[in-house]
Amino acid sequence: MNAEQALDIARETIFVLLIVASPIMLIGLAVGLTVAIFQALTQIQEVTLTFVPKIIVVFLSMLVLLPFMLNQLEGLMETVADRIIAGGG
Template structure:
């Protein structure tokens, strides 16, 4: 394995992480912005109000997008194992 192979494997791993966790992080960010806007408009400063909707949104996205995320991780694992089998 040379430096180019290692960098390609690292780039592929980082991209898999971004694509795999992106939907859940995006859902949490959007729900967080909506709750923050709601709190700013109504001046309700309840600290638990920020956590519960985010948790629910992330669980829903994980339930719906779980097969997609799992497929991405599985494809990356197959790619790595194929490279190991070929000897890089």
């Protein structure tokens, strides 16, 4: 395996990482903004109010998105395994 092939695998890996992580990060961002707006409107400055809803929603979204994430990671692994079997070509 030469440097170009290693960079191709690294590029694909980073792309898959972004595809897998982005939905959960965006969901966490949306919940955080919603809670922040709620806190600003009601002037409730409870610290746990920011973390508990985010943790619950991110956990539930991971359960829902797990099949999608697994398919993406399986596709990456199949690509890498095919390159290894083919001799890096």
